Amino acid sequence: MKVLVCMKQTPDTEASIKIAADGKGIEEQNIKWIMSPYDEYAVEEAIRIKEKQTGETVVVTVGTDRVVESMRTALAMGIDRGVHCVDPAFLGSDALATAKILASVIKTENPDVVLCGRQAIDLDQAQAPAYLAEILGWPQVYSVAKLELKGNAAVCNRRIEGGEEIVETSLPCVMTCDKGLNEPRYASLPGIMKAKKKEIKKWALAQTGLAETDVGTAGAKVKTLGYLPLPDRPPGKVFKEMETADMVKQVVKLLREEAKVI
């Protein structure tokens, strides 16, 4: 069984995000970058599949040189090797362009299963896996909380509103991993040492078979016009110099009529 994981590097969940002066991106200095947490479930699941059935695991990432650090984390956890899609032409890719790049790798690698995170925690789009399945003509199962591989099929429990849905799909397929699927392991020190020697192959535009106009800013169908910070929280209301009972009445009234939360 060959399992391929599509991984994205995102800012740490605790990083304080500041919008860049031109309003088109974020200030990248002083940000700690991590593997998107949902992708950790995908990496862990890939390693577990290999541990159970033998085979090979590959991590694929689109991004600049800084993403290699997160790829090494995946390798330190136990993934066998990596493919780093890097080319100046890739800059500014939207989810569709990113999926095209990833699909070019997948077509060459021919995995049985492609695992992604449910969504990347920075842009929260959850689009690339669906595009990917479409481009490849493969089935896609979204938000997998339990996975069992049976021969040439996979039985997945999906998180849905109020419960779970059990589905079966043929392989190869694209799946996105949700919280609860597993508990990702920590990279051990021997793992970190071994990861240094594992191969990370570079994959540039020339290898993808795509045109320059398919990817990057040129290929993006959705253009980001700008970013806005969250508005400052409005100041709280303070009730003073009143009987407690009257204060409570006031608060209840405002919660009902103004905040509309009760």
Place this chain on the structure above:
Amino acid sequence: MYKAAIPKEILEFVDTVRKFVKKDCEPIDELIEQQGKIPEPVVQKVRDLGLYGMTIPTEYGGLGIGATGYCLVAKALSWGHGAFRSLIAVNNGIGSQAILLSGSEEQKQRFLPDLSSGKKLSCFCLTEPGAGSDAASMTTTAVKDGKFWVVNGLKHFITNAPIADVFTVLALSDKEKRTKGGITAFIIEKGTPGLKIGQLHQHMGSKAMVQSEVIFEDCRVPEENVIGKVGEGFRTAMKTLDIGRVTLAASCIGYAEKLLKMGSDYAKIRVQFGKPIADFQAIQWMLADCATEIYAADCMMIDAALRYDSGERQSALASMAKLYASEMACKVADRVLQIHGGMGYMVEAKVERYYRDLRLYRIVEGTSEIQRLVISRSVLKDELTF
């Protein structure tokens, strides 16, 4: 800046430990406090990460990241709960170092792999009711009888003794010679007839840190369990303490960092006289003093650890790092408690727990006074090189 001197993979590993602390340890610190122990699934993760054997070379199943790596991990673990240090420090320090520094190859092969993996726990039995700072005044005896040594005596305050499998024990093999060749170190395994756990000590710190008496009653120890040569135990014990002292400093620095964060967080949200107390200069200066002293201690600790790993042996450096960091952390705990006002005195703010736990570090593995003794001796003998 010192990061440049530390191998990248160690820094990456410390990052992993930080992640573990944030995800698995910090959220359960109150649970650990209530139950008086770390839940087994979390202990298993500590084993999986290899944290029991950081100072033990890889050929004996350890991580082999030296004093420096261990110090950085110890600092990170302090953000979780004091119980983590108590759990792993003995196997990494006083519980394994005697075997590592002076033991035979056969002893290393026999004991170190299980200590590295955390399959077995160790303890270090030096202190006695009548012999604390003056460890050489011990009365526990070891008398040769054929191929065995017969040990009799009582040790107390022994960390992890009730849960330990491998005991490093210092005993008098020659009453006349004492430190001059009369003290021998032994490995005594749990279950050896005559080895008993005495009373558990109740102390002011966290219940998740275990200490007890250890009693030896005609405890027969095979002669192959002597660590190093007969009569060289005291030197071994003193060498063993160096690495422990630097890492104690590292733990103190970790606690102080966490306390400073607690202090600054609280100062920003606590409003009095119409503004956050962080706006008062009195509070700002307390925070500034804490930060400055933490930085100073951190620089000392890292320097001492790096020099230890490079083979330099100056006990005074470890003593200075431990003395300064433990006294600094207690001052930080005191100031941060003060910043919290009455809330600092309450259990729910957690500051009081640090205040109590930290008090230990000015006593254990050599009191502040004994550290000063070690340092001043080195100064007076013109041996100290900065």
